[in-house]
Amino acid sequence: xxxxxxxxxxxxxxxxxxxxxxxxxxxxxxxxxxxxxxxxxxxxxxxxxxxxxxxxxxxxxxxxxxxxxxxxxxxxxxxxxxxxxxxxxxxxxxxxxxxxxxxxxxxxxxxxxxxxxxxxxxxxxxxxxxxxxxxxxxxxxxxxxxxxxxxxxxxxxxxxxxxxxxxxxxxxxxxxxxxxxxxxxxxxxxxxxxxxxxxxxxxxxxxxxxxxxxxxxxxxxxxxxxxxxxxxxxxxxxxxxxxxxxxxxxxxxxxxxxxxxxxxxxxxxxxxxxxxxxxxxxxxxxxxxxxxxxxxxxxxxxxxxxxxxxxxxxxxxxxxxxxxxxxxxxxxxxxxxxxx
Numbered sequence: 001x002x003x004x005x006x007x008x009x010x011x012x013x014x015x016x017x018x019x020x021x022x023x024x025x026x027x028x029x030x031x032x033x034x035x036x037x038x039x040x041x042x043x044x045x046x047x048x049x050x051x052x053x054x055x056x057x058x059x060x061x062x063x064x065x066x067x068x069x070x071x072x073x074x075x076x077x078x079x080x081x082x083x084x085x086x087x088x089x090x091x092x093x094x095x096x097x098x099x100x101x102x103x104x105x106x107x108x109x110x111x112x113x114x115x116x117x118x119x120x121x122x123x124x125x126x127x128x129x130x131x132x133x134x135x136x137x138x139x140x141x142x143x144x145x146x147x148x149x150x151x152x153x154x155x156x157x158x159x160x161x162x163x164x165x166x167x168x169x170x171x172x173x174x175x176x177x178x179x180x181x182x183x184x185x186x187x188x189x190x191x192x193x194x195x196x197x198x199x200x201x202x203x204x205x206x207x208x209x210x211x212x213x214x215x216x217x218x219x220x221x222x223x224x225x226x227x228x229x230x231x232x233x234x235x236x237x238x239x240x241x242x243x244x245x246x247x248x249x250x251x252x253x254x255x256x257x258x259x260x261x262x263x264x265x266x267x268x269x270x271x272x273x274x275x276x277x278x279x280x281x282x283x284x285x286x287x288x289x290x291x292x293x294x295x296x297x298x299x300x301x302x303x304x305x306x307x308x309x310x311x312x313x314x315x316x317x318x319x320x321x322x323x324x325x326x327x328x329x330x331x332x333x334x335x336x337x338x339x340x
Contacts, residue, residue: 005063005248005272009186012174030184037152037189041197044154049134052144052159052335053087057151059163059194060175060186062272063248065204065230066164067114067300068320070148072228074122077144077332080340085142087133088115089149090126092273097127098136108304113273114148117303131155144336151197152188160199160335167203167212167227168252175216191219200224200331204320206252207231208259226327233317236262240293241314243267244284246274246301253298257316265291276304285312 056070070086077084090097093112101111101119108116111126118124123142127133130153134145147156151163166175177185188194195201201220203212207229217225240263245253250269257264266287270280288295295313297305302315322328333340 026184030181046157047131084144085137086124098133240265242288246270
């Protein structure tokens, strides 16, 4: 059973009188998690697959926008004439790989929702063993590998390591919570440890935030920071809508739809990578009928819908757009060893 992302993870100064038992139980586990992660990274012997590996990862457990960033980097490289392929673990898919994703043949249950979505634009490989997946991509002609997630995966030698950080800090939320490591907080590893292996940080902002939080930027020290915005490629569908999302931070989708002017009749938050079954879809359809509304969701959720439901639900596409494209191209050029 998949669980929803705890909203309290992202509160910077939680009420220490609340959830004392939960915190007491989870904190020792978080210490163990951090130690095991550090040892695994320190003891690894990374493999060179024969092409530059650009890793787009994060330090928190999800909901930062790394997949749109990976998708945009893939597109930029390919527009520049680089035969770039994507690589993913294929979370939620049954195939261990390595296998190249075929949208005409595979489903999200086979390869995961994010690889299926990204395979609309570029060659994408799924491999639970990331090194085998990268080698398969290179054998198939890849001149660069863009790895979606994997900052804590030491199996591949990385030419460029980028960390994507959620830049929204409003309504009492803070991207790193109070600095606790999973499962007591959202961090996959201590912030300092993750930053030490990063070549740059990408702060992801929604369209309506003017600038990143200065206090947040100060945490990154000398690490270069790029700002990107998650921009909608189309307006929300007209008329009342029932929206639903099974992503890392579903409340961000609700907020973005409202900001974009969607006439939101209702919003249904679901766990990340939620597998849509007939009963859930029937409930969503009934809810929309009650409001006389349409159904709208993210591209990632739309990829998990059964084919017969896709005509009944509107996918709302978004794209990562960088404020300083030249700075991004400079990082990619250095990684590739050639100007883009």
